[in-house]
Amino acid sequence: MPQLRFNITSVGTYQVPVIVGAVVGGCSAINAMAFPRGQRDDYDRWEELGGGEGGENGWGWKGMWRYFLKASRFKEPNPALVKQFGIRYDKKYWGSENGTSVWASWANFQWPATKILYEAWKEIPGIEYPDDNGQGESGPQWFPSSVDPATITRSYSNTAHYQPHKSRTNYHLITEHKVSRINFATADGKKPKAESITFVSRETGERRTVFARKEVILAAGAVHSPQILQRSGVGPRKLLEEAGIELVKELPGVGMNFQDHTSLNLGYNFTTQPFPNLDALATNATYQAEVDETWNKTRVGPYSAWGNTASHALVSFPVISPDNYQDLANQIENQDPAAYFPPETHPTVIAGYKVHLRVLAKGMRSKNTGWIQIANAPSGNAALTNSHPLSRGTIMLNTSDPECEPVVDYRAMTNPLDIKIFVEMIRLMRRYILADGIIKQLSPVWYNPPLEMTTDEEIGDWAKRTDVLLPTVYHAIGTCSKMPLEWGGVVSEDLRVHGVEGLSVVDASIIPSLVGATTSQSVYAVAEKAADLIKARG
Template sequence: MSEFDYIVVGAGSAGCVLANRLSACGRHSVLLLEAGGSDLSFWIWMPIGYGKTFYRRSVNWMYQTEPVVSLDGRTSYWPRGKVLGGSSSINAMVYIRGQPEDFEDWKAMGNPGWGWDDVLPYFKRSETNDRGRDDWRGDAGPVHVASMDRDLHPLCQEFLAAGDALQYPRNPDFNGATQEGLGFYQNTAKGGMRMSTARAYLRPARGRASLSVETRAHATRLLFEGTRATGIEYRQNGRLQTARARREVIVSAGAINSPQLLQLSGIGPGALLRDRGVEVRHDLPGVGRNLQDHLAIDFLYRSKVPTLNDQLYPWYGKLWQGLRYVLTRRGPLSLGVNQAGGFLKSRPELARPNMQVFFSPVSYTKAPPGKRPLMNPDPFPGFLMGTQPTRPTSRGHLEIRSSDPLEPVAIHPNYLDTDHDLQEMLEAARLTRRIAAAPALAKLIETEILPGRQVQSDEEMIADIRARAGTVFHPVATCRMGPNPACDVVDARLKVHGLQGLRVADASIFPTVTSGNTNAPAIMVGEKAADMVLADAS
């Protein structure tokens, strides 16, 4: 049995951060376990390649939820990274921290040290913003955050002009003084290539004697002596291995796999574990509960003017843009698909934005989830707009199906379980139509393909939402941080309630989902967790 000071389970958005920071001083030995393999893949490093990796089992857990009653019994496809870098290696790369009020809410829920003034230094420490440093942004961190302005499609300017007509403010930086307004997204990228946490944090640390990285290492259960976590059991190359942690085990396997590992190890709702044939080590009801995710509705338009479809659909267009990318790291293949968008209030009386809008100058017909990659746009000019309510109130859960660590968990998203969430989805659809009807865009639209102009009444739009709304891939909160062991899983220092030597540090600890994309806050959690671990070791 090998021994280390710290064992980090999961080389994802938070796990790579922890591996780097904990091993940096050289005094502590760190083992990083990752169930997937290397991130050295063209489809991972090329930004637009995420459409391929979203459906590639070699780098993706490719989860499916249970049927969702409120979505007409449809299942929801949940890609999650199974590769160095985790979901930061396969996501759409949009860099959004959330609103300051999100973190003030976390603090108010009984989590001292997690307010906006507490977390802002970690956001700044983690990034190098290509626009430079200011009161809100950093310029010396591992994660490079890139502006896409020079390669944006001209249609993005028409989207902003539509917002101008509706008197929506323009916002040059959604991560600056305020989040509200429309503008251009920044991506986690550098030199036209994806900036995952594997590239940002792990690659610079791989040569350290203090860091060991094991890939294709699927954690199967945590090891204990009494109530203290002492190590990990994992399966690698068909063999069962164990490793011992002298100080701590830190679970950073993500919002799906972290609660799964805890439940497999006997930590979770006692009745559930007994029913699944797992011996209860610590009855902790909140493990796997409080699941939150963002749900969005997309509108698809046929355009009177050329869009990215015209560049990327023909074989010669693919060839030209491919050569352009290989030679210059420029062009549409160097960007994410969501080029413009922003954060708006669906009603003027609201205190802060409650909607996130995405504008994509490309359109495509999605394949059935998990069947084939989404690489080809439509053979006609088109574009997409999507809107998601940022702070849903519905809560789902996930649970192991059996004691088999290789069996995927049962995921119950429970979307649209509250009247509030259904009303906000309706407002999201109305907001999208409002922007499309503004003169700058209306003059470019030949027809609304989906849902189509025949859908007009509230009842018709709600039916369309139930038929088409989909996840934006932001699951969080399944090992929620909070002071109450009856419903929370970790305390404000990310220690699992009632146990020693065990922390959870990833998006699963979010008390509530943040207002926007979740990768940047997950990286922040890794940074803050590393400081906590090192402080407790001193």
């Protein structure tokens, strides 16, 4: 649905559509509705990268816990499916069924082959199964979707946070407009203070300005929040000078530290599949008619579970590569932090990345950092995702036309260790799919990357091909990172923008480091914590 997206294409080696929702609800209106939580290590890294006092009031696992619960309401899975498939869950890790938060519910259907794929992980040394995805541990796991269990429709920020409250007299939503800039009041000897915003009609180009009584809160997402700051005079000095924009506050980190999960598809078929299966849905007219009738009458069956019928595993590097993970971690830790950044990168950004390398090396040594995300389709093939890429991209305004869409450069695979990481991941998947165990019931036939590719160089060259690697799975974060100023940070632990007053950022752009999961649940939790921080200011 192109009308629901902004028209952006990335630049650089990997040129792909940058999918950002242009609709009430933003990206939550167009995502795949997967609703997993990351691992404890992921959120503790947020704290290590600048999380304030820590503990229950910090940005680590302990501090975020209550916001995970608050961010969703939970519907338990069908008991028959729990028994049939061995679905592991524990409702203590989730919110209640009350309130108006986003739903975390379970599909009412699974393909029989999915159970085999989950069971097959037991044959990989070191694999452990957590009791629940919400427990914050790595391993093969089931997780809910953001779907309303009563209507089997998308549950997202529009249905959860706008529709129930739109009648409030202090709640005004203006659609078909874009924010152009934040306006600052400046006085000698004082920090610039955000006092208003200017927004523009997407249809007529008419400009209007709204003034803030207390503060301006920016939530335009990881793609547009840095651009708005830059257009407003907050960002890298050289960039703003080239664009002819008056500098309000030099913040070199605005638009830097851009991260997204990188992914590729592995090719193999399961030539013996238990019935029913996806192939039958495509080729068996009788079965297809039964599925259609069931869906139309009861809203159950394969269509009710679309997007969440794969088997999922979040695997740590000690399991991925027990022989090589220590060496890779050492290479990360000892890497020159400036080596793979553009030469003009500000020293504070480099200093921050040095800290990233240290905490990611620690994560590579941990059994509880799910470095690889695997979505294994019950008919064959898998999406293989690097949860913690080392490469860093940029999102900058277009200096020739600051009002047009930003320049997005994923810079995927610019750090060569990302290639080595994918090589180890592919080797793990070959061991898993071609094992002499339960998975043989599916008669797998592997074809991509070809088994004739055996060396690290051959597999790595295949993985980085532009027709193989996806530089994004639409989980953009980091462009207004919650980190100290001396580490290239943009906001402090209370989400106020460094060096100015009256301005906060409260979206995915503040997340300093990716989680081993899709990002939607984490972003909702960030927003809930942001709300408490803002209310506490009075």
